[in-house]
Amino acid sequence: MENHILAENLSRLETLLEERKYTQAAAVVKDLNPADAAVLLEELPEQKVPVLFRLCPKELAADAFAYMSPEAQELLVRSFSDRELDEVMEQLFLDDTVDMIEEMPANVVKKILRHVDAETRKMINQVLNYPKDSAGSMMTMEYVDLKRSMTVEQAFERIRRTGVEKETVYTCYVTDSRRKLEGIVTVKDLLLARKDEVIRNIMETNIKFVSTHTDQEEAARELSRYDFLALPVVDAEERLVGIVTVDDAIDVIEEEATEDIEKMAAMAPSDRPYMRTGIWETWRKRVPWLLFLMISATFTSGIISAYEGALAASVVLTGFIPMLMDTGGNSGGQSSATIIRGLSLGEIRYGDVPRVVLKESAVALLNGCTLAAANFVKLMLIDRVGLPVALVVCATLMAVVLVSNLVGSCLPVLAKRLGFDPAVMASPLITTIVDAIALTIYFNIAKLVLGI
């Protein structure tokens, strides 16, 4: 829903609820898309949320509930009567239920679990036991399973009978008596086949699947690589336990990109959208890296102190320190951002590393020459520093850019190899490392050329 329509609907609803014109309020919401209804509900003042929720048609209310933030869900669950909670829980898909439970305080979880049947409770517990960020923790167990001996007509019957509560019916899974996955058949295959055709003959047996312990990012990427609508998840015995659906895969891909961007900016990734994160939480996510980097920068200061003599002998050198440090940081940051993203998308593999290093070096030489040339002209014509100083600055610039690109391209790869997230090897850390190297190069070239 576009912003202005949302704002319009919102103020109209608030007035109607204020004036207790409930029938009219119900008319406003009744045809909304569940995702839009959720946004609308969340923007209302807290005490109005349960009122409006009760005015929604039952199915819309339950669907909208799945789209709401954990805070709003908690508010509603607390206000629900037993019957209302029953209704919502019955309608909710398993993976949405699990997502919700993961965010709720214990007493609310208890209230929720009282209102699901024993079988669902068992499934919830199973999913909750998979590692965070694994395929198992994001999957849903509500898929359509078929048998290889069924005919197309029988398959359709089964879909019609069980499909309402399944998250997707378009990809069906053929399993044997031990729940081992034997094949996959899509509704498109079924529609295009003869009614008396047997599933065995039309199912795809070259099956792509992930394990419950596969990283959720990898699962999402597998699904996207093959353009699937759902990807089966199997346990250690290769038995089908659930499916990952494309809508959840998109969410994971978005989350993982956000996480990478946060780490690349030297922050601990946050689980919640910015506007719903408190000041203290934001501080906790940011200050450790700032502290660590500040202390690391001490080395840089140490280097400047060590060369105080050289600086005193040629004060003009001090003025170029920021430019050299910044350029090194920027150049290394370019390399590392490129490599980190390439690793994350799977575009760069270990085997590619030699080529990557060569390419980054070549680009560094080109960049270094361009920057040095531009700087040389400026130094001679505008700053008028004299040839020796100009040579020192330009030579340093070229060396710094080369080293920065090498550091920026190798550290992420190294981090990955050691089992860390490459994204932490981004601009802030690279900058700190490159700063120290840049200054050392600078002062040594200066000593050599200027004889100070």
Place this chain on the structure above:
Amino acid sequence: MENHILAENLSRLETLLEERKYTQAAAVVKDLNPADAAVLLEELPEQKVPVLFRLCPKELAADAFAYMSPEAQELLVRSFSDRELDEVMEQLFLDDTVDMIEEMPANVVKKILRHVDAETRKMINQVLNYPKDSAGSMMTMEYVDLKRSMTVEQAFERIRRTGVEKETVYTCYVTDSRRKLEGIVTVKDLLLARKDEVIRNIMETNIKFVSTHTDQEEAARELSRYDFLALPVVDAEERLVGIVTVDDAIDVIEEEATEDIEKMAAMAPSDRPYMRTGIWETWRKRVPWLLFLMISATFTSGIISAYEGALAASVVLTGFIPMLMDTGGNSGGQSSATIIRGLSLGEIRYGDVPRVVLKESAVALLNGCTLAAANFVKLMLIDRVGLPVALVVCATLMAVVLVSNLVGSCLPVLAKRLGFDPAVMASPLITTIVDAIALTIYFNIAKLVLGI
């Protein structure tokens, strides 16, 4: 396909092709998933690609073709006989055809267009005319359209008759005689309805759609927000012209995140994966920003020169310059990365700006106090600089962190308001701006406290 299986298959295929054991080579590829076959084909030595392509079953070959890189596609198109090209073009979806044509040189495009029928050629031209990165340019025209007066049974018949060539059959579009979109019905709805039910009664009429000129990122996000498998695209007269499918939406979301990361690291976004971008192209994407930032850093140098007297009077001050500049850059980079991503995901809207600025200031105060406290201890106990210098450094630190967060949070919003991409207002540019401010604050506090 996992890396080691790919490598295994690859070396096996190379040997088989080398030894002209074509039947065995064909057996290796025949059951592959098209996406895997495409990877395999791309990794082969160039002269072997057309050979293996011809060994693939026709349908697999055409499907794999759609997954291949523009370079590999060009190689194949050049080697195709007229009949081969006919076959591939017939099998290819319209949006894949358009993607390919956009990357080919003119003579290859000509060859391709000779092998598509007049109607397809017309559609290709239409899609090519939509702005780059618009919903129109990413859509496909191959959707299933129904009429409101059809029964469910008639709808299924139509899907069975026309579905093979459609990119998705699971969402069907109900249009009137002028192609205006009247409703949407999913195959799930159809499966769960009675056979003699009329479409009019089961179609969803609250339709979400985008226009051909909507930005592709917005289209992808709309689709993801509502968990759709496809999103209709309409023209200025609200007539249905195509659909955006979920697999393409995922690609767009990935691309846009990559683009943001590149811009945030001060690079012009590249259209191609890293390993397929040449050295010169990479240089062209990176050097303009490096040059611009290097020249901007001159201001910082100018400030240091202007305060040379102060520095000479208290040489110890020089040593803290890198730490102050780095911390400012890191802190501002944290803010800007957070805000840029929030804006890009639509989590932060203009109305939120006052709250954002307040929150960033509060976090800055907390961060500043923490960092200053840590630094104070270090300055007094390890560096033993004396109270006045310690106070100057710590006061500067707090001021710098505050200013950095304000700059880092306001500039992306300002950029967006002015119609630029907020992502350029990231760490590198923020660092350069913050550096100059940090030094000015530093020297002025030093002058004030130390009386130099």
